[in-house]
Amino acid sequence: MGKSIVITGAAGFVGSNLAKRLLDRGHEVRGVDNLSAGTLENVDPRVEFHKADVRTPEIYPLFEKADAVFHLAAKTCLPECVDKPLEAASINVLGTLNVLEAARAANVPKFIFADTSAEYEGIDEFPTREEHIRPIGVYAASKHGGAAFCESYCQLYDMNVTILRYFNVYGPAQDWRRVIPPVMSSFIIRMLQGDQPIIYGTGQKRRDFVYVDDVNDFHLIVLEDQRANGKTFNVGSGINFSVKEVYQLIEDLLRTGLRPVYEPELPGEAEITLADITAAKSLGWEPRVEIMEGLRRSIAYFQSRVLKANVSLPGV
Ligand SMILES: NC(=O)c1ccc[n+]([C@@H]2O[C@H](COP(=O)([O-])OP(=O)(O)OC[C@H]3O[C@@H](n4cnc5c(N)ncnc54)[C@H](O)[C@@H]3O)[C@@H](O)[C@H]2O)c1
Numbered sequence: 001m002g003k004s005i006v007i008t009g010a011a012g013f014v015g016s017n018l019a020k021r022l023l024d025r026g027h028e029v030r031g032v033d034n035l036s037a038g039t040l041e042n043v044d045p046r047v048e049f050h051k052a053d054v055r056t057p058e059i060y061p062l063f064e065k066a067d068a069v070f071h072l073a074a075k076t077c078l079p080e081c082v083d084k085p086l087e088a089a090s091i092n093v094l095g096t097l098n099v100l101e102a103a104r105a106a107n108v109p110k111f112i113f114a115d116t117s118a119e120y121e122g123i124d125e126f127p128t129r130e131e132h133i134r135p136i137g138v139y140a141a142s143k144h145g146g147a148a149f150c151e152s153y154c155q156l157y158d159m160n161v162t163i164l165r166y167f168n169v170y171g172p173a174q175d176w177r178r179v180i181p182p183v184m185s186s187f188i189i190r191m192l193q194g195d196q197p198i199i200y201g202t203g204q205k206r207r208d209f210v211y212v213d214d215v216n217d218f219h220l221i222v223l224e225d226q227r228a229n230g231k232t233f234n235v236g237s238g239i240n241f242s243v244k245e246v247y248q249l250i251e252d253l254l255r256t257g258l259r260p261v262y263e264p265e266l267p268g269e270a271e272i273t274l275a276d277i278t279a280a281k282s283l284g285w286e287p288r289v290e291i292m293e294g295l296r297r298s299i300a301y302f303q304s305r306v307l308k309a310n311v312s313l314p315g316v
Helices: 013-024 057-063 078-083 085-105 138-156 183-192 212-224 243-254 291-307
Strands: 004-008 028-033 048-051 068-071 110-116 160-166 168-170 198-200 206-211 232-235 240-242 261-263
Touching: 004 013, 004 057, 013 028, 013 212, 028 057, 057 085, 068 085, 078 085, 078 138, 085 110, 085 138, 110 138, 110 212, 138 160, 160 212, 168 183, 168 212, 183 243, 183 291, 198 243, 206 212, 206 243, 206 291, 212 232, 240 243, 243 291
Parallel strands: 004 028, 004 068, 028 048, 068 110, 110 160, 160 232, 168 206, 198 261
Antiparallel strands: 206 240
8 A cells, every 4th residue: 555755855866766766656755855955856746845944843744644754855965064064963963853853743653764885984894784883074974963863763762763874876866966966977967068077086986886776676675674673774786886987887888088087085085885785685675777777877867857968879
């Protein structure tokens, strides 16, 4: 039977993709987002959308009679978190606490929190398991604060909370408007527009990239599977690529002839991320979209939805 589900951050990258998947499955979705980073064009018209800030009391009525909450709203841009740590903490810690309170007040039986692999910044063990974390940067610390409250609510108020530590999620609707967008969308957009892609640092940093549909497959499992309650899961692909390799894969698909330009390293970024996904696999999940296919789909989206160009590119 269809559930009634609240998604915070519903106009953002992962939230908007998740909403579509849930709606296609016959669930009802109430979406909350203050549109500070997300956009209305991301939001499926079937979503009951509310423009609201997760830190305000006006979100409380939206949780009534909900069967589950996916709390994805966050300040996600790392350089902005470094510039404005108080705002990052206000949204990612207090905002999360307010969403937990709204869910508790409405007796929502299931709460799923979008945590981050940035929690592992100071851990040198690869692939990385869920047990040990060492958040260092402002973004990581603020997400950690939110996750810590999720754990408190799980213990104190018997709330069925699941914490998902996403690695580098990529795919359609990934935010490309930021000053420094995430690497995949940044490379694709620039190269489609005929601009050289920008690599910060040497390009040797390795990232575990996971396609958004795979992440949503796991969301659907967690929503139904009681074994996920009270647990934390890595959500990655279990494979990593260097930033330079990602450039080369995109170049292999687009054949633009554009070479990357190098700019100084961005502060506070881990050298390597690589997920141990044994725990997630134990619930029957498996990432299915390999990187070339994920890049093809992302390129197709950015071509048709963002650039609206009818450019025919080799390999895509
Ligand atoms: N995309 C990734 O690779 C990744 C990796 C690790 C963790 N995460 C986590 O997953 C979640 C979703 O990430 P995303 O990539 O979709 O980010 P995103 O920035 O695209 O989406 C976040 C959304 O939250 C909204 N928002 C921000 N502050 C708000 C507030 N005060 N009130 C209401 N809405 C607010 C923004 O407008 C935006 O639409 C975040 O919690 C993020 O920390 C994402």
